[in-house]
Amino acid sequence: MTSSSAASRKALSKIASNRLQKELVEWQVNPPVGFKHKVTDNLQRWVIEVNGAPGTLYANETYQLQVDFPEHYPMEAPQVIFLPPAPLHPHIYSNGHICLDILYDSWSPAMTVSSVCISILSMLSSSTVKQRPEDNDRYVKNCRNGRSPKETRWWFHDDKV
Amino acid sequence: MQWLQNPNSSVYLNHRWHAVASWTWDAQDETCGICRMAFDGCCPDCKLPGDDCPLIWGACNHAFHLHCILKWVNSQTSQAHCPMCRREWQFKE
Numbered sequence: 001m002t003s004s005s006a007a008s009r010k011a012l013s014k015i016a017s018n019r020l021q022k023e024l025v026e027w028q029v030n031p032p033v034g035f036k037h038k039v040t041d042n043l044q045r046w047v048i049e050v051n052g053a054p055g056t057l058y059a060n061e062t063y064q065l066q067v068d069f070p071e072h073y074p075m076e077a078p079q080v081i082f083l084p085p086a087p088l089h090p091h092i093y094s095n096g097h098i099c100l101d102i103l104y105d106s107w108s109p110a111m112t113v114s115s116v117c118i119s120i121l122s123m124l125s126s127s128t129v130k131q132r133p134e135d136n137d138r139y140v141k142n143c144r145n146g147r148s149p150k151e152t153r154w155w156f157h158d159d160k161v
Numbered sequence: 162m163q164w165l166q167n168p169n170s171s172v173y174l175n176h177r178w179h180a181v182a183s184w185t186w187d188a189q190d191e192t193c194g195i196c197r198m199a200f201d202g203c204c205p206d207c208k209l210p211g212d213d214c215p216l217i218w219g220a221c222n223h224a225f226h227l228h229c230i231l232k233w234v235n236s237q238t239s240q241a242h243c244p245m246c247r248r249e250w251q252f253k254e
Contacts, residue, residue, distance in 0.1 A: 014205050015204070015205045015206060015232070018196065018198070018205040019196055019197050019205075022198075072236065075232055075233055075236040108245075108247065109194070109195045109229075109233050109244045110194040110195065110244035
């Protein structure tokens, strides 16, 4: 997987660790519905359990998100991937990479782990078919050496799901 | 310091008024959307709130610590957007 990718190599800056500590406290007081943060002592990598929303294709299914924070978070987006097995979804590749604009070009430093989680759950919930992206095999083959999805040049072509 | 004697007791009352000024930035939100620190405090890179760590407003009327929005604007290779509303970031004149 992408565990050794650039996103987690450099230590967090002061502004990053400061903000993450605030986000962690806020998460503990008011966690987003359907998510559980698996507690570790690593502020730079969060593993978060996601429960598929009731009444959607992913109801009663549980997945894991891995969130790695770069040195200059929140000026840079976190790297967010699904740990295997990744949910079957038209925008989620079998290597766990997620095609979602806010994780790349449309990132804003006003976003939080919590708001990113809600966007991902909303993306899952609006899916009408459980299938991989059309170019899954080609893409996954391209990322074989543990490339981060942040190095991918994404092409966002579908705003329906 | 001026002490006045209360005629009914031997207690001395301190009539001196200790004025303590208070101030606050005139922003709509209470915390900076970038660092999440209170506007009445300073950004994580500063030690003291006040004139050395000012707030700044965008043309869209969203406020941030000056140091925070500069870090965001300078980190963007193309035109930066307001972190809150995504409009093109321009400093309010």
